[in-house]
Amino acid sequence: MKTPKRLLPLIEDGLIDDVIGQLMSGKEATVYMVRCGTEVRCAKVYKEAAQRSFKKAVQYQEGRKVRNSRRARAMEKGSKFGRDQQEEIWQSAEVDALYKLAQAGVRVPEPYGCFSGVLLMELITDEDGYVAPRLNDVELSPERARRDHAIVMRDVVRMLCAGVIHGDLSEFNVLVDEHGPVIIDLPQAVDASANNNAKSMLERDVRNMTQYYGQFAPELLKVQYAKEIWTLFENGDLTPDTQLTGLVQEDTQPANVDAVMLEIKAALEEQEELEQRLRAAREG
Structure with a gap:
């Protein structure tokens, strides 16, 4: 295939040897399969702001800190320099989140760095070496649904303990390899302690995943993991190893x-x- 223009600088710098093909094109990026030496990796090329269709991006950017005061002022004014800086922060958010979550024990692709708006990362494959399918393309047994749902809830907890909420978690942002679910697509990840929408985003993430797995294991639809996780988090009792029950003690005391x-x-x-x-x- 013809080499995409945005990948040419990485080839010239020796970061990529060859572009094998396009994997997918989504609302904020196009992903390519590339060869780097003896390894096959992913190259995620972020779309410019005018081309992105990601809704309510401002809600996700709330709480993201900019240490440089000049950059912060430019972003507030909306100057060209400020818009460029905003783009840089948007693009680097995912690689920062990937490094942080990998260290926290969350199953995410291993990042190799972000270069000129292109994120290089691990290619997730299935047991036969083919590109791993998205969760929405996988048929699950009730037992597998319960197991994988528990893995995702564990990773949601570990993410929150690391101060991160995915913000757009669904069956379309999870891959399935031979070991189970792998969480992907994190450019909109939010700071759990600095974003006013954090609680509602966590609840939506958990609800999306529970409803999907609940198609195969209906008993999952009765649990209250979102409320349990957030209550433990607010009370300072949530740890990466917290064993969830899906049950929440309702406050029956009259006001x-x-x-x-x-x-x-x-x-x-x-x-x-x-x-x-x-x-x-x-x-x-």
């Missing part, structure tokens, strides 16, 4: 209405006193 009303009354009285002091200061 203390009197205590709430007293707090409201106290707040109103403080506000009234503050306004009186301000009026007195103006009149004086």
